[in-house]
Amino acid sequence: MTDHILQMRGITKTFPGVKALQDVNLTVRKGEIHAICGENGAGKSTLMKVLSGVYPHGSYEGEIYFDGELSQFSDIRQSEKLGIVIIHQELALSPHLSIAENIFLGNERAKRGLIDWNRTNAEAMELLERVGLHENPVTRAMDLGVGKQQLVEIAKALSKRVRLLILDEPTAALNDEDSAHLLNLLRGLRDEGITSVIISHKLNEIRAIADSTTILRDGRTIETLDMKNDAVTEDRIISGMVGRDLDNRYPPHEPTIGEEVLRIEDWTVHSPSQRGRVVVSGANLTLRRGEIVGLAGLMGAGRTELAMSVFGRSYGTDISGRVYKNGQEIQLRTVGEAIQHGLAYATEDxxxxxxxxxxxxxxxxxxxxxxxxxxxxxxxxxxxxxxxxxxxxxxxxxxxxxxxxxxxxxxxxxxxxxxxxxxxxDADVLILDEPTRGIDVGAKYEIYAIINKLADQGKAVLVISSELPELLGICDRIYALSAGRVTGEVSRADATPERLMQFMTKEKE
Structure with a gap:
């Protein structure tokens, strides 16, 4: 009796003009959390789609053994019958259906050809309790946040008697609290004997939760690390992913900062959906040529709302305040006007x-x-x-x-x-909202180099990021937001995670 629940041998998958996977091998033990990491385009998601039958048998080379038996899945239904369930990065819930309806979609609880709603909602409630989601099962999926939708996806997997749960970037769009809850849930499922495979770029999470980690690079298996016995560091994983050591994750940069190019004064924005709620309150910011400025804040602090409202009033109502470009007040009533005045906004989504x-x-x-x-x-x-x-x-x-x-x-x-x-x-001011979200460390380095190059060309760059190390690594100056207010401004020389966090958690005075 093997202790391996999954073995993939010599998997090769080719698309027109591209060999996405080449002779990939993966072995997963029963009851473990197995991480898969690699740069974007390394083949991680493709490998999981081969496993789950999204790419059917015959469209790839190699063999898949599940629980010791050769498996040749022609579609995803066949893999789910054996208990292999994949949750994709783009969640697949139907927004207008209830939680219960989503959980049992395609697997309905019926009696004499009619759906048994009492049984459906009762079983959905039991599954929601297992995943720690305290919501009424008749709540529509569209009324849930992303973190709760992720839990509904896992409840749906549990309804299919999952034995191997595959999660593709499950925490990419989650805040810290929702991420911690999800990771604790995976630990609980491991204790129940359910095996999980998690694809993630967040190396700190991989180190915290994974029992084993397989690294892919350019469509090939590089190695599998025992996370408990090999004393694996983040740098060790990065070296395997990119094929080289990233001694400095942020490219060196000597800024040449010029005159002020953009000034925002007393900027206030109200919520478009909650009448009277102030989302941004009296914000003041300045940006100078050749300068990279960071905007730090916890979830809900108003960072994106501030950026979108300045960029042609893309967000908010009852917006007040003034914007000056090169010392002259300008009007930014539409996105077209914002672009004409030399502003650009790269959205977080x-x-x-x-x-x-x-x-x-x-x-x-x-x-x-x-x-x-x-x-x-x-x-x-x-x-x-x-x-x-x-x-x-x-x-x-x-x-x-x-x-x-x-x-x-x-x-x-x-x-x-x-x-x-x-x-x-040809924008003079570039607002980059979460510019490296969901991408790997190698691609991040390239993005940082591009940002440095833009600053060297005399552009003013405003970077919004949820990752404090990123802001500390690339920014010349950092503003902190808390509850829609600018609570602090720190230079690169004076910036520390602790000081920024003090500003980011500062309560209203």
Whole structure:
């Protein structure tokens, strides 16, 4: 009797022009939490889609053994029958259905051809208790936050008598509290004998929860680490992921800071959905040429709301305050006006708001500045292709050509397309909201280098990030927000995590 629940041997998966996986091997023990990590595009998600039947048997080479038996899944239903359940990074709940309906969708509790709602809701309540979610099962999925939706997905997996649970970047969009709850839940499932495979870029979480970690690089298995016995450090994992040591995770940078380019005075924003609620209160900020300024704050502090409201009033109502560009007051009533005045905003949600995922790289890069490519009212296709190709080379966007569909790129390469789009507008001020969210350490380093280059060109860059080490590593100056108020301003020389956290948790005076 083997103690392995899963063995994948010699898995090779090829797409047109790309070998996504090449002779990959993966072994997972029963009842463990097994992490898979690697750079964007390393093949992690592809490997899990092969395992779960999303990519059916015959579309790849190699063998899969589940609980000692050779498995050849033609679709995801076959893998789920054996207890293999995958939760994708983009959650797949139906927003208008209730929690209970989502949990048993495709697996309905029926009697004589009719759904037994009493049984459905009762069993859903039991599953919600198992995952620690205290919600009424008739609540619509759309009324839940992302963290709670993640728990509903796990409850749905438990309803299918899951034996091997696969989670793809489960904490990427969660705050610290929801992330901690999810990790504790996985520990509890491990105690019940349920095996989990977790794909994550958050190396601190991998070290905290994983029993074993397999590293992929360029579609190949590099090694599997025993997290308990090998004294594995984050630097050790990074070395395996990128093929080199990142002695400094942040590229060196000597800033050349010039005159003030943007000043925001007494900026106040009200919630568009909760009448009378102030989201940003009397905020004052300045940005100078060649300067990288950070904006720190806990979840709900108002960082994104501040940025979006300044960028053409994309968020909020009853907005008041003044914005000055090069000493002159300007009006930013629409996104078009913001772009005309030299502002750019790279959203934290690149998939929903930053990119057209079904369009190619070329169209995405040109989207915010089509006027620069127009001749007599028509876009010059040849010039559009040339511009996009130049950015593909300059930004090291890994794709066969600029005609590649953006939705098929890795997260890091998608982020480079977003940055290319806004750099092409010739903006003087770039607001980058969570610019490295959901991308690996190697791609992060490239993004940091791009930000440094923008500052060296005389741009003013405002970086919003939930990761304090990131802000401390790249910013020349950092503002802290708490409950919509700017509570502190710290220079690079004086900035420490402890001092920033004091400002970020400062209560209203």
């Amino acid at each position: 690149r998939k929903r708001y930053g990119l057209n995922l079904i369009e190619d790289i070329k169209r995405n890069i040109s989207a915010a500045a089509l006027g620069k490519l127009a001749k007599r009212g028509w876009v010059d296709d040849n010039e559009e292709f040339r511009v996009a190709s130049d950015y593909r080379t300059e930004m090291n966007i890994k794709a066969p050509s600029v005609l590649s569909v953006t939705g098929k790129l890795s997260g890091g390469n998608q982020q480079k397309v977003v940055l290319s789009k806004w750099i092409f507008t």
